[in-house]
Amino acid sequence: MxxxxxxxxxxxxxxxxxxxxxxxxxxxxxxxxxxxxxxxxxxxxxxxxxxxxxxxxxxxxxxxxxxxxxxxxxxxxARSGLASFDHLAAELHASQSPVLRVGTNPALLFRMLPATMRVLGKESADMRFRLRTGIVGDMLQSLWDGDLDCYAGRIDWDQIPQRMIPVLRHEPLFRTDLVIACSIRHPLAGRENIGISELADWPWVLPPVHSNNRIALEREFRNHGLAGPEPMMDISADLAALMILAREMDVLTCVPRFMLDTHIAAGELCVPNVPSLQLPPIQIGFVTLSEHEEMAALQSLRDALRQAAAELDEVDR
Incomplete structure (x- = not known):
């Protein structure tokens, strides 16, 4: 044929x-x-x-x-195209400025996205956004299905289905470490040379089992011949709740390092010294489908994200 x-x-x-x-x-x-x-x-x-x-x-x-x-x-x-048509019809019927459907991870809500909106400035007054937050896999699937126009957040290429990769367009934004965090009053705070096996003896609060942060943490434990920590509580897509619990209780959690500079941490969280723990860095990027990358609104958002990432990196140095 x-x-x-x-x-x-x-x-x-x-x-x-x-x-x-x-x-x-x-x-x-x-x-x-x-x-x-x-x-x-x-x-x-x-x-x-x-x-x-x-x-x-x-x-x-x-x-x-x-x-x-x-x-x-x-x-x-075809799903992506059908969803785009449905979205276009709804926008035209509403007779309003276009809505950009953005997927992201909760971590970016604290510094990155507000900084991006400031960069956009007056231009953002003519743009409307529909924001969805969630774990990486769900956001990329929604992008693939046409329910999102773009995604800004964590990228783990080894966990993205191979069928998706050829049609994705990626703009790297910044990198950060994934770290263990606890209250500055936690018994492990300030100690030197803590063994990774000792971490399992403490209560944890963690994201759900299918989240990339949890997967990375459990993989590191397995690399040391240990079972991953069994949390006393897991919380879906809510880094703020994880940090608040870690700040107020004698529990351990796992978060991107830049979250320790937010108002949620309030200077009350620290990274315990565990030399043998080597968690992989987190790559934050901007992703859209190849057929959408020329959209003017997406280009404006991408450029603003890139500038905001550079400015935040300069502040953190």
Whole structure:
């Protein structure tokens, strides 16, 4: 089957939505009911889509229809486009300035994003933002699905699915250390040469098991032949809560080092001296899909993030 640009130009939005319906319903008859079309008409839509893309996308049997590997890839890329169309329609209907959908990690809310808004200055008055926070995997999946226009936060390339990497555009912003933190009144504060095995004897508050910070911490413990710490409490996507608990109680936590310079830490948190603990640094970056990277609003936000990162780095030196 040969790819045909002419046939591609003849496709309509309903052909793209057809992929989603096949994945969900797996029945041409059921899809026909949704689209108010006969089953033969739906079959022809499938053929039109396959001829236009030059690939077989759908497998058929007596039990129904389903997307093969090429069809799943086409659906994944189509989701972003469909979500963008829906977002565009909502914006045009609202007759307001465009909304930039930004995903980030909670840590960037404390210094990085306020500094970015200050850099944008008057320009930000003509921009509207819809901000979502969460763990890295959820944010990148939302970007991939078209529910976000960009993501600013932690980047761990070894944990990003390989299918995503070729279509992502990345702008590195800054690096910071991942550290163990505790109250300055904690019994471990001020001690020298604490053994990593001793850390497991203390209560912990940590992010959930699927967060990158928790994964990095547990990997380091395993590298020393130890089980990862079992926290007395884990808290989803809320570094402020982790730091407040560590500040007020005799517990250990794990946070990016730059969080210790925020008002939440209030000079009440410190990093215990554990020479054998070597947690990996955190790369903070700005990511968008390749098809969105030329958007003027995204370019403005990216440039402001880059300038804010440089200014904060200068202050921290």
């Amino acid at each position: 040969t790819y045909s640009p002419q046939r591609l130009d003849g496709l309509r939005l309903r052909h793209i939505r057809l992929l989603k319906l096949i994945d969900e319903l797996q029945s041409l008859r059921a899809i026909g009911m949704v689209l108010s079309r006969t089953q033969p008409a739906v079959s022809q839509m499938v053929k039109d889509l396959e001829y236009a893309l030059g690939a077989t996308l759908v497998e058929r049997s007596a039990r129904g229809v389903w997307l093969n590997a090429a069809g799943q890839l086409a659906l994944q890329r």
